[in-house]
Amino acid sequence: MAKNSTGFAPNERISHSIYGLGTISEVNDMHTVIDFDENGRRKFVTSIVRLERTDILPPPPPPRRARARSVKATKSKGLNN
Numbered sequence: 001m002a003k004n005s006t007g008f009a010p011n012e013r014i015s016h017s018i019y020g021l022g023t024i025s026e027v028n029d030m031h032t033v034i035d036f037d038e039n040g041r042r043k044f045v046t047s048i049v050r051l052e053r054t055d056i057l058p059p060p061p062p063p064r065r066a067r068a069r070s071v072k073a074t075k076s077k078g079l080n081n
Helices: none
Strands: 013-016 020-027 031-036 040-045
Touching (some): 013 031
Antiparallel strands (some): 020 031
C-alpha cells in the first residue's frame, strides 16, 4: 500500500490532539479521512493535519445483538365457521 507524502497510509492507528485515537480510512494529497474511536468520522486537509502514530489497538466492536423474532398470529382452524 503506497504511503502519501506525509507518510501515513490507510488502516494506520493515529492520535489527534483534539479528537483522540483513530484509524485512517482514506488518505491522498488533498484529504485525510479518519474514523475516531469516540468522535466519529472526520475529514482533514492532508497538508495541515497534525497526527502522531500510536500502537494502541482500536476498541473491540460492540457485540451483535440477535434480532427479536416476531410472533405471527396464526388462525386456528376451529375458530372460522
